[in-house]
Amino acid sequence: MLHSALLNVMVKAARRAGRSLKRDLGEIEHLQVSLKGPANFVSAADKRAEELLYDELTKARPGYGFIGEEGGTREGTDKANVWIVDPLDGTTNFLHGMPHFAISIALQREGALIAGLIYNPANDDLFFAERGKGAFLNDQRLRVAGRKLLNESVIACGLPHIGRGDFGIAAEELRTIQPKVAGLRRFGAASLDLAWVAAGRLDGYWERNLSPWDMAAGIVLVREAGGFASDITGGDKILETGDIIVGNEHIQRELVRVLKPIGNK
Numbered sequence: 624m625l626h627s628a629l630l631n632v633m634v635k636a637a638r639r640a641g642r643s644l645k646r647d648l649g650e651i652e653h654l655q656v657s658l659k660g661p662a663n664f665v666s667a668a669d670k671r672a673e674e675l676l677y678d679e680l681t682k683a684r685p686g687y688g689f690i691g692e693e694g695g696t697r698e699g700t701d702k703a704n705v706w707i708v709d710p711l712d713g714t715t716n717f718l719h720g721m722p723h724f725a726i727s728i729a730l731q732r733e734g735a736l737i738a739g740l741i742y743n744p745a746n747d748d749l750f751f752a753e754r755g756k757g758a759f760l761n762d763q764r765l766r767v768a769g770r771k772l773l774n775e776s777v778i779a780c781g782l783p784h785i786g787r788g789d790f791g792i793a794a795e796e797l798r799t800i801q802p803k804v805a806g807l808r809r810f811g812a813a814s815l816d817l818a819w820v821a822a823g824r825l826d827g828y829w830e831r832n833l834s835p836w837d838m839a840a841g842i843v844l845v846r847e848a849g850g851f852a853s854d855i856t857g858g859d860k861i862l863e864t865g866d867i868i869v870g871n872e873h874i875q876r877e878l879v880r881v882l883k884p885i886g887n888k
C-alpha cells in the first residue's frame with residue numbers, strides 16, 4: 624500500500640523500533656525466572672526504543688519538536704510541528720511477556736493532531752491514519768462498529784492498580800457500567816484499546832489519568848474511522864485532562880451520559 628511521505632517516515636521509525644522491542648520480548652521470556660526479574664531490562668528496552676524513534680523521526684524531520692514518555696520534551700526549531708511518542712505502551716504486558724503492547728507515534732501540527740500510528744511488533748499490526756485520509760490496519764480500511772446500544776456492546780476500560788488511579792471512582796464506574804454492557808475488557812495498552820475501537824473490534828473505551836502519548840495517535844485513528852472522541856464531560860479537553868471516551872456517535876454519547884456524573888459530585 625502506498626503511503627504519504629509523512630506516513631513513510633512514521634512507518635520506517637516504528638518498524639525500526641519494533642525490531643528492537645521484538646528482540647527484547649524474546650529475552651523477557653527467559654528473564655522471568657531470574658531473581659532480579661526483567662524490570663530493569665524493560666526500562667532499558669523502553670529507553671532504547673525511544674532513542675531509535677527520536678533518531679529516525681528527527682533525521683527525517685530535523686526541526687520538529689519531540690515529546691516522548693521516557694525522555695520528556697525536546698524543543699524543535701519548527702514550533703508548528705511536534706511528535707508525541709510512546710515508545711512502549713503496555714509496559715506491564717511487555718514485562719510479563721504478553722504480546723499486547725505498541726509503539727505509538729502522533730504528529731501535532733499547529734495544535735491539531737494530523738497523523739497517528741500504532742504498531743504492535745509482536746503481531747505486526749500496523750494501525751495508521753492521517754487527517755482526512757481514513758484509518759487503516761495494514762492495507763485494510765477501518766470503520767468503527769455500528770452497534771448503537773450499550774447492552775449489545777463490548778467496552779474496554781483502564782483500571783487503577785497499586786500506586787496509580789482513583790480506586791473509589793473506578794469502583795463506582797464499574798458498578799454503573801457492568802449491568803449495562805455485553806462485556807467489559809481491560810487489555811493494558813491504551814493505544815491499542817483506541818486502535819481496536821477504530822477497527823470495530825471494541826464498541827467503546829474509556830479511561831482516566833492517561834498521558835498525551837497514550838492517546839494522541841489513537842484519537843486520530845478513531846476519528847478517521849468515523850468515531851468520536853471526547854473527555855469525560857463530552858468536551859474536547861482530552862490531552863489536557865488525560866480522560867478519554869471513544870466510540871461511534873451513539874456509544875460515545877451513551878458513555879458520556881453514564882460516566883460524566885461520576886467523580887464530579
Ligand code: IPD
Nearest residue numbers: 711712713714715781811812813
Ligand atoms: C499504560 C497503558 C495502560 C494504561 C496506563 C498507561 P505504559 O501505558 O497504556 O493500559 O492503563 O494508564 O500508563 O505505562 O505501559 O506506557
Ligand code: CA
Nearest residue numbers: 709712713837
Ligand atoms: Ca503508555
Ligand code: CA
Nearest residue numbers: 692709711712
Ligand atoms: Ca510507555
